[in-house]
Amino acid sequence: MSEPDTDPVPPPPTTRPAAPFSHRLLPYDDAGELLAAAVPFLRGGLRAADRVVAVTGLATRVLLQGELGAAADRVEFRDAASWYAHPARTFASALADADAEAGRGGRLRLLAEPAWTRRPDGEVREWQRAEAICNVAFARTGAAILCPYPVRSTPPAVVADARRTHPETVRGERAVPTPGYLEPHAYNDRCDSEPLPLPPASADALSIARPDLYWIRAYVSDWARRVARTPDEPLQRLLVAVTEVVTNAERHGSPPITLRMWTEPGGACVCEISDGGRWPEESWYGFVPPPPGVPGRLGLWAVRLLCSRVDIRTGAAGTTVRLTVENAHGGSRTGARARSARADPRLN
Amino acid sequence: METFWSVRRPVGRIRPGDHAWLGYCGVEEHDHVVGAFVREGLLARDKVIYLCADAHPEIPGVVGRPPASLLTVLETGHDGPGPALAALAAEVAAAERAGFAAIRVTADLTCAARDPEAARDLLDCEAAVERLVRPSTAISAICRADRRRVPPETMARLRAAHAVHAAPDPDFEDAVLQIVRTFDPRGLALSGELDASRHTVLDQALALVLAGGDHGPVHLDLAELRFIDLGALNMLAEVAARRAGRGPLILDRMPSQLHEVITTVGWNMLPGLQVGCAATPDPLPRP
Structure with a gap:
């Protein structure tokens, strides 16, 4: 499977960012260190008439509001637990906000306190990957992003990776280059260095020899309804995702194309499409959203939004795309907030 | 009566x-x-x-x-x-x-x-x-x-x-997809399922509608469309972009599951497409 047409690195921005992009790590031990860096960051944004958004837990919010005083009213506070709902959707929503500000000649200033550091390993990895990809995707917007990591209450391995995904680290009001920072492609490859766990022996396997895509959907629907008991709404998202990935495999990949399906212990429905092709090096695998306002760019990126999770491995042995859809509405942690952020204003 | x-x-x-x-x-x-x-x-x-x-x-x-x-x-x-x-x-x-x-x-x-x-x-x-x-x-x-x-x-x-x-006779019809011209409003009614196997026929049918008309809006009646793939959405958005400044492309009576998919993907990814009248449980009688 070669890289789909819809997955290139975005072209240069059409709008000139008002300020250079920054994505900084703020490792802190206590509230004093947090406030010493976060408060000037937020105040600076208010002075510059940026759109200032603070994604935090309750404790940090109370601290910041106390320190900012009346200025806190002009900061948009978001609850971190629900904001970090779904890596691709949260990413899309934040990037759309940043693009919108850049389009107006302004800037998004985002304080983003990670609320995911104690979630399951697989999900933590996707948020860490988002931290790395953010350096590529948000550059065109000139956004300023500051990520405070509480060193004492965060697993050391997560702090270590935060140093690999943030180009700069803040100490007080100074920012210095982060010594261990990894180029995003390198970090992305590192995330996928381990092979995917093997499908269970009980997985349902279907060899796809170019039948009409209609029959593949009929087969997946039947299996998902009967075996996985997937409700209609997540099933529709899964069908769109499977159709896209099989279409890519038929257009760019090599036979044999195989579809496997199984259910996870928690009830999630997994569809895996593998083929004999190999994607080119330096692919973003649909992690980098297309630029706004350019039609015809829905592809693997949209598949990531539709599924709870997408895992891709490509190499000499072929390519595997594993799509996971939770039976619950929307995905593992998707709150109404992340969804409504991109709801169509024309409908209201 | x-x-x-x-x-x-x-x-x-x-x-x-x-x-x-x-x-x-x-x-x-x-x-x-x-x-x-x-x-x-x-x-x-x-x-x-x-x-x-x-x-x-x-x-x-x-x-x-x-x-x-x-x-x-x-x-x-x-x-x-x-x-x-x-x-x-x-x-x-x-x-x-x-x-x-x-x-x-x-x-x-x-x-x-x-x-x-x-x-x-x-x-x-x-x-x-x-x-x-x-x-x-x-x-x-x-x-x-x-x-x-x-x-x-x-x-x-x-x-x-x-x-x-x-x-009207369908512009296209097989076991999976049917495309029929509509005249009031001008456009196409799609029923069945639409994916890469049939993008070309939609492209042709749309080209006929666009070629024949004034510069007014073009409506797609999606009430009977059970599936649309990302490629077809891309195609519609591209058509809408090419018509920028003329009438928009309007999606009428979109089934909730299609609406849900597009909302998840983000309407900002489909500039130029507009949502028209809502889906109704009973299709409107046609004259």
């Missing part, structure tokens, strides 16, 4: 014994449906009898100059529908004597239906046509009127007097 037993039938499937109705909303719809009826008849060497108010009409679906034995034009005149009915009955009888296995009749009733006096006679004449066509194994008929020019109550009566309502 709506008959319980009325059936909507694509013009290509109208058969002897069908006495059908077409309330069209302009030349484009008239020519699309009536043209197909006439063209199919002439190709099959059926007798075609074309009634209209104009003595020298431009008959849709006619290629070249068909022989008078095959195509007869009757002018409906201004003396009410009675004389026209008599002329029609005579032509039908002549065609039967000439040994035609199939006789296609299409009559434009717009002028008669606009006149309240004539409209009463018209319904009597319709009853006579019904008696002529329904038992026949040779005659099929499409009565037609411009619904923008006829009073609504007359239209409703005429419509109710026909058990079959003529519809």
